[in-house]
Amino acid sequence: MEKIMEAVVTTYEKYVGSSWHMVLLAVAAVFILFFAKEKKYKIIFSGYVILFGIIYLCPFTAWIIIKTFIGRTVYWRMFWSLPSALIIAYGCSCLLGRIPAGWVKALTAIACVVCISVTGKIVVNMDIYDSNTNRFKLPAAVPGICELIKSDAQQQGLEVVKVVACNSLVSYIRQYDASILMPYGRNALRQEGLSTNEAELFELFNQEETNYERLNILMTEEECNYFIVSDTAGIKDKYLAKGYQPVGEIEVYTIFRTVQ
Amino acid sequence: MILKLILFCIAMLVMPFMVGMLYMEKEQFEEPIVLRYLQGIVTIWGIFQIVAIPLIFMRERLTLLTGIIGGIVCALCLLSLILNFKRIPYIIMTLFRQIKSMPWQMWVAVLLVLLQTVLLVRYCHIDDDDAFYVASSVTAVKTDTIFSINPYTGAVYNVLPARYVLAPFPAFIAVISQVSGIHSTIIAHTLLPAILIPLSYIVFGLVGNRILKRDKRMIGYFLILVSVIQLFSGYSVYTPGVFLLTRIWQGKAVLTNILLPAVFCLGLVAYEKRLKRNWIVLLLLMLASCMVSSMGVFLAAMTLGIFALINGIANKSFKIVFYSFLCCIPNLIYAGIYLFIK
Numbered sequence: 033m034e035k036i037m038e039a040v041v042t043t044y045e046k047y048v049g050s051s052w053h054m055v056l057l058a059v060a061a062v063f064i065l066f067f068a069k070e071k072k073y074k075i076i077f078s079g080y081v082i083l084f085g086i087i088y089l090c091p092f093t094a095w096i097i098i099k100t101f102i103g104r105t106v107y108w109r110m111f112w113s114l115p116s117a118l119i120i121a122y123g124c125s126c127l128l129g130r131i132p133a134g135w136v137k138a139l140t141a142i143a144c145v146v147c148i149s150v151t152g153k154i155v156v157n158m159d160i161y162d163s164n165t166n167r168f169k170l171p172a173a174v175p176g177i178c179e180l181i182k183s184d185a186q187q188q189g190l191e192v193v194k195v196v197a198c199n200s201l202v203s204y205i206r207q208y209d210a211s212i213l214m215p216y217g218r219n220a221l222r223q224e225g226l227s228t229n230e231a232e233l234f235e236l237f238n239q240e241e242t243n244y245e246r247l248n249i250l251m252t253e254e255e256c257n258y259f260i261v262s263d264t265a266g267i268k269d270k271y272l273a274k275g276y277q278p279v280g281e282i283e284v285y286t287i288f289r290t291v292q
Numbered sequence: 293m294i295l296k297l298i299l300f301c302i303a304m305l306v307m308p309f310m311v312g313m314l315y316m317e318k319e320q321f322e323e324p325i326v327l328r329y330l331q332g333i334v335t336i337w338g339i340f341q342i343v344a345i346p347l348i349f350m351r352e353r354l355t356l357l358t359g360i361i362g363g364i365v366c367a368l369c370l371l372s373l374i375l376n377f378k379r380i381p382y383i384i385m386t387l388f389r390q391i392k393s394m395p396w397q398m399w400v401a402v403l404l405v406l407l408q409t410v411l412l413v414r415y416c417h418i419d420d421d422d423a424f425y426v427a428s429s430v431t432a433v434k435t436d437t438i439f440s441i442n443p444y445t446g447a448v449y450n451v452l453p454a455r456y457v458l459a460p461f462p463a464f465i466a467v468i469s470q471v472s473g474i475h476s477t478i479i480a481h482t483l484l485p486a487i488l489i490p491l492s493y494i495v496f497g498l499v500g501n502r503i504l505k506r507d508k509r510m511i512g513y514f515l516i517l518v519s520v521i522q523l524f525s526g527y528s529v530y531t532p533g534v535f536l537l538t539r540i541w542q543g544k545a546v547l548t549n550i551l552l553p554a555v556f557c558l559g560l561v562a563y564e565k566r567l568k569r570n571w572i573v574l575l576l577l578m579l580a581s582c583m584v585s586s587m588g589v590f591l592a593a594m595t596l597g598i599f600a601l602i603n604g605i606a607n608k609s610f611k612i613v614f615y616s617f618l619c620c621i622p623n624l625i626y627a628g629i630y631l632f633i634k
Contacts, residue, residue, distance in 0.1 A: 051527030072606045073503050079602040087598070101590040101627075108530050109587055112548040113595040115556060117525075117532065118499060121517035125504060128513055141513050145520050152524030155537045156408075161415040169416035169481035203423035206443060207477050210427065210434035217444025218423035225442075 036095045039104045040088065047108040052151035057081065057116045060123025067126035077119055084114050120148065170204045173283040177201070178209045180280045180287055181258050188257075188289075196237055196251060196259040201285065215254040229253060240267070244274045251290045260287050300472040300479070304487050308332035310369040313376045313383075315569050324501055325387045326494045327561070330554060331573050333491070337464070338576030339364055341583035341622075344438065344460040345629075348452070353436045358467045397512025404519040405493045408537060412485040417538040422480070425542050428462035429469060429476035438463050454633045458626050461543035461584045480541035488540045492549040493518065498557045502564070543584035551581045551588065555595045563603050563612050575619045582626045589630065593623040 048054050061081040068074045087093045098104050124144040131137045165172035185193045194213040203218045219225050220234040233250040236242045261267045268286045279287040312332025347357050427443035439457050469476040500514040525533030535545035558577050562570040581592030600616030
């Protein structure tokens with residue numbers, strides 16, 4: 033039970049962070065209780081918050097939910113069932129509803145907006161967003177790389193194209209073109225569902241000083257025709273020195289054909 | 293591209309609206325028109341879940357799924373057109389009247405929603421989870437399969453991934469892609485946010501409409517506040533607001549921002565007007581929640597369970613609790629299937 037309670041507390045801290053929105057939620061529930069015009073909604077929304085709180089905090093229910101449905105690591109998803117935006121906004125609306133129309137009401141609304149803003153943290157910032165460079169909204173180099181590989185494969189008469197991609201591209205190639213196969217995708221970054229060969233290939237491909245002979249054997253066994261490296265720390269030159277043929281370069285990426 | 297966009301708009305805007313019109317009672321126009329859109333899209337998603345799951349297990353083609361879903365939705369639209377043909381001019385007039393009578397508070401709320409929508413349509417947020425979700429849709433269209441192929445690699449699955457097959461939202465995007473001819477990645481990253489972000493606020497607006505007694509000024513304030521809460525919920529990466537404003541095209545974001553709030557909206561509609569059709573929408577909402585995310589199986593049932601219990605107490609009605617329990621039966625079935633195939 034101690035572990036369950038620890039999960040309950042850490043999940044709460046993880047979800048709420050440094051914000052005071054949960055305090056606002058509690059205040060809003062009280063506002064609803066006192067200021068809502070209809071008795072039914074007083075019971076429904078305040079009651080919902082209380083019952084949710086009990087289910088979330090009670091070690092027994094938390095244990096059942098963690099064991100059977102959600103799992104410890106994502107127990108924070110329980111908060112998705114708590115409509116905090118709805119309840120905070122309704123609580124504020126109940127307060128506003130008690131104030132006669134006019135500038136006092138507008139000022140109170142502004143005060144509510146300010147209160148919500150300073151107790152939270154804005155989502156919209158440029159760390160999260162990027163100006164899209166292609167209509168697929170994928171990293172800028174991805175469409176060019178895929179088109180280059182496909183056109184080269186066509187010239188080479190290859191029917192199946194299988195590519196080993198560097199980690200910065202591994203998640204995006206198949207979002208652009210699912211006809212391109214890969215020995216591993218994002219699952220490798222998470223160490224999920226890899227065969228012995230795939231795991232070794234991933235490991236060797238990500239080493240700065242690697243065993244090129246073994247790498248080549250693995251790429252041949254996995255029937256890979258191309259591989260893409262990001263030219264950091266002169267990796268490209270190392271492959272060139274080993275006799276691999278570059279097909280082309282796009283941004284910092286060099287596309288090689290495998291030696292089979 | 294214009295023709296493709298028109299097809300997309302028909303599939304994602306016109307058809308759900310027409311299907312939703314089937315729930316309209318005789319001469320009942322006091323409800324906001326957008327409620328019909330919500331009911332329509334929930335119905336389509338619910339039906340999609342019923343059709344898609346057996347096809348996934350039978351390893352059928354995506355084209356077949358598109359054909360069946362397309363056939364059912366077209367038939368429902370045709371039925372709706374026959375039943376509501378005479379009402380359409382009146383409905384359009386009502387819509388314009390509702391827009392015309394909007395107070396400034398509502399216009400501010402609309403502006404805030406538009407800004408958030410434009411933000412995600414114009415800019416991009418590159419999310420690593422798309423390596424599975426979006427790639428699943430692209431793979432489905434390219435190979436004409438549903439969840440038979442590992443989206444990370446393109447290799448055929450020997451065993452279906454239990455965690456994902458019961459929530460075929462990527463297959464829904466693939467169906468829309470097949471119908472419209474637009475690449476799934478463009479649909480997910482650009483077109484869906486343009487529909488799903490406003491839909492999320494429509495759901496909140498509909499709840500506000502009920503609990504604030506149709507007072508448009510108060511609904512306007514309510515929506516402004518919801519909008520500000522979502523905008524300022526960046527205190528952790530797990531909040532619904534972050535999911536809404538960064539990756540609404542993923543099923544779990546649809547669950548937390550549209551379908552779970554819809555439990556309150558459609559729940560209140562069902563509890564206050566105890567008509568059979570409103571309970572059917574609630575049942576379809578539970579199915580739709582399972583369709584968008586495996587987490588929906590539990591979270592939607594729990595949300596409806598708590599809400600029904602409290603409403604049952606507030607209304608002194610056991611019927612509310614019992615009928616709501618019946619609506620959760622699909623969730624129990626899918627939970628059982630999940631435990632069986634896990």
